[in-house]
Amino acid sequence: MNVIEINNLTKHFSSKRFSGDKIKALENVSFNVGSGEIFGLLGPNGAGKTTLVKILLGITFLTQGKAALFDKPVTDVNVKRKIGYLPENHKFPNYLTGEQVIEYFGRLSGLKKYDLDKTTYKYLKIVGMDEWGTTKIKKYSKGMMQRLGLAQAMISNPDLIFLDEPTDGVDPIGRKEIRDVLLELKKQGKTIFLNSHLLSEIELICDRVAILNKGALIKEGSVEDITTTENKYIFTTSDLDDATMNKLLLEYKSTVHGKNEFTCLVNGVEDVNKIIDFIRSSGILIHGVNQEKNSLESMFINLIEQKN
Amino acid sequence: MVLYSFIRGIFKEALAKKILLTIFGFFTLIIVLIVFAITNSTVEGLQMMLESKSEGGLREAVMMLQSGIVSGVPMFMLVASMLIITSSFVPDMLKKGHIDLILSKPISRTKIILGHFIAGVVLVFVSFLFLLGIIWIIVSLKTGYWNFYFLYSVLWFTLIFAVLYSAVILIGLLSRSSILTIIINLLVFFPISWLLYLANRYFESDQKGIVFGAFAEAVLKFLYQILPKAWNMQDMCDAFITQNPIVSYQPLISSLLFMAVMLSVSIWYFNKKDY
Numbered sequence: 001m002n003v004i005e006i007n008n009l010t011k012h013f014s015s016k017r018f019s020g021d022k023i024k025a026l027e028n029v030s031f032n033v034g035s036g037e038i039f040g041l042l043g044p045n046g047a048g049k050t051t052l053v054k055i056l057l058g059i060t061f062l063t064q065g066k067a068a069l070f071d072k073p074v075t076d077v078n079v080k081r082k083i084g085y086l087p088e089n090h091k092f093p094n095y096l097t098g099e100q101v102i103e104y105f106g107r108l109s110g111l112k113k114y115d116l117d118k119t120t121y122k123y124l125k126i127v128g129m130d131e132w133g134t135t136k137i138k139k140y141s142k143g144m145m146q147r148l149g150l151a152q153a154m155i156s157n158p159d160l161i162f163l164d165e166p167t168d169g170v171d172p173i174g175r176k177e178i179r180d181v182l183l184e185l186k187k188q189g190k191t192i193f194l195n196s197h198l199l200s201e202i203e204l205i206c207d208r209v210a211i212l213n214k215g216a217l218i219k220e221g222s223v224e225d226i227t228t229t230e231n232k233y234i235f236t237t238s239d240l241d242d243a244t245m246n247k248l249l250l251e252y253k254s255t256v257h258g259k260n261e262f263t264c265l266v267n268g269v270e271d272v273n274k275i276i277d278f279i280r281s282s283g284i285l286i287h288g289v290n291q292e293k294n295s296l297e298s299m300f301i302n303l304i305e306q307k308n
Numbered sequence: 309m310v311l312y313s314f315i316r317g318i319f320k321e322a323l324a325k326k327i328l329l330t331i332f333g334f335f336t337l338i339i340v341l342i343v344f345a346i347t348n349s350t351v352e353g354l355q356m357m358l359e360s361k362s363e364g365g366l367r368e369a370v371m372m373l374q375s376g377i378v379s380g381v382p383m384f385m386l387v388a389s390m391l392i393i394t395s396s397f398v399p400d401m402l403k404k405g406h407i408d409l410i411l412s413k414p415i416s417r418t419k420i421i422l423g424h425f426i427a428g429v430v431l432v433f434v435s436f437l438f439l440l441g442i443i444w445i446i447v448s449l450k451t452g453y454w455n456f457y458f459l460y461s462v463l464w465f466t467l468i469f470a471v472l473y474s475a476v477i478l479i480g481l482l483s484r485s486s487i488l489t490i491i492i493n494l495l496v497f498f499p500i501s502w503l504l505y506l507a508n509r510y511f512e513s514d515q516k517g518i519v520f521g522a523f524a525e526a527v528l529k530f531l532y533q534i535l536p537k538a539w540n541m542q543d544m545c546d547a548f549i550t551q552n553p554i555v556s557y558q559p560l561i562s563s564l565l566f567m568a569v570m571l572s573v574s575i576w577y578f579n580k581k582d583y
């Protein structure tokens with residue numbers, strides 16, 4: 001089942017009061033997110049990530065297209081009982097303590113005092129904030145606010161959680177802890193929708209990603225698919241002699257990196273085997289053959305640069 | 309259920325910001341002043357004055373005293389201070405990073421507006437009940453005459469507040485600024501309401517010193533019909549506590565209509581706005 005369905009979603013903001021110009025925040029974006037996935041939405045600043053999440057949550061209204069959560073239109077208020085949300089730059093009323101923040105938003109999610117008494121500290125503990133529950137949040141650091149925000153997003157035990165830059169301002173250990181929390185939620189069958197610039201993190205935990213640029217969807221797929229470049233192979237060998245090197249360069253259009261490594265663009269596995277045969281016939285030992293994987297980051301940068 | 313939690317949240321907010329404390333402190337001060345001001349001789353003096361004009365006894369004296377306590381200027385001060393206190397509710401909610409969270413919760417936008425309205429009105433009702441209730445008890449104890457009709461002033465004052473508070477909500481939504489909201493309410497609605505009140509009295513009286521053009525008179529009368537009428541309602545309140553007949557319910561009806569329009573426009577606007 002798809003938890004999120006987005007079809008040709010378009011959002012235009014009117015830019016200046018009196019000029020007719022429109023800011024095209026989203027243009028014909030379509031994708032689905034399945035139940036139990038950790039889905040990452042990537043894109044440079046101003047790409048439209050936050051706008052997309054806000055549309056799904058009914059905070060902003062779409063201009064055209066369709067968006068549904070749990071098969072219900074996003075304008076259905078009751079769907080939100082199943083949803084948790086950590087906005088970017090969230091601000092809680094700063095006269096509250098951490099515990100009161102959780103309680104306040106928990107109640108707005110429809111929880112009763114009885115449930116809250118049981119769960120408030122459970123979630124504060126999960127995010128490592130249980131010792132800070134009775135401290136006013138104006139005394140919190142940025143990362144602590146972020147952890148509290150995460151606890152707030154989880155409090156109603158939602159099936160779907162939207163996190164907009166959840167690790168923003170959090171230290172490396174905290175980030176690892178947050179990743180672990182998200183993986184634990186996934187284990188419980190929750191669906192997680194993550195907005196982030198931190199590609200290395202997305203790569204570590206997301207099942208699938210979509211990349212937005214200037215409001216348009218430019219790539220969507222599993223992290224595995226996006227990061228592997230199918231027709232590029234890396235060979236590691238014993239020392240290459242000059243003749244072999246020349247032939248690799250001229251005939252096989254390879255790029256040689258020093259004496260023991262070269263990469264080759266191929267059209268399928270036959271080509272790979274031909275190269276292997278050639279190398280073996282030249283009396284050179286093969287140490288390894290690997291399909292090249294780009295980091296999500298280099299992929300991302302390439303894609304965005306191509307588009308601009 | 310969620311609406312109730314929401315209203316509770318606004319109350320807690322008022323508590324946490326020490327708004328309620330300020331209100332009750334301020335009101336207690338007023339009460340203490342009144343306790344000192346009303347001495348036996350005040351009432352006796354009033355009574356004697358009335359008797360000398362053969363207008364009757366204690367009852368009239370007490371009513372006169374009470375109608376002075378909730379006359380125009382105190383009404384203005386009380387309602388205005390409540391408007392100032394509540395004017396930050398909506399702009400505070402609209403702050404970036406907070407409104408996102410509120411709107412992501414299972415509560416409709418219509419209920420969010422109504423929740424703010426109800427919370428403000430209940431808060432003010434409780435405060436007025438505290439203030440006017442204690443004043444009533446003091447006056448009654450000191451004079452020995454219990455005029456239960458005085459308690460209607462709690463309802464009337466809350467109503468005057470509610471009418472203007474509906475405008476506070478709309479202006480807060482549009483401007484997102486509590487300062488602007490306060491300024492518009494105190495400098496526009498109150499004075500206009502007062503001027504129109506005077507103008508209308510003038511039109512209805514027999515002796516017209518200055519002659520308005522027909523157009524100006526029509527405009528003023530039209531404005532009088534549609535704008536909230538705080539001062540006329542205060543007159544009605546006075547009639548209630550002194551048990552005099554009410555001349556016309558029009559000011560009440562048109563004020564309630566104004567309130568309904570303000571709330572509807574607020575709800576309509578809030579329901580279509582991107583945040």
Ligand SMILES: Nc1ncnc2c1ncn2[C@@H]1O[C@H](COP(=O)(O)OP(=O)(O)OP(=O)(O)O)[C@@H](O)[C@H]1O
Nearest residue numbers: 013023025043044045046047048049050051052582
């Ligand atoms: N309320 C608004 N009114 C007008 N334009 C807006 C509004 N909200 C967002 N935009 C515009 O929409 C575009 C997308 O903004 P959005 O906040 O969705 O980007 P983002 O991908 O979340 O960026 P970041 O990574 O910086 O958080 C931007 O050009 C922004 O200026």
Ligand SMILES: [Mg+2]
Nearest residue numbers: 049050088164
């Ligand atoms: Mg964003």
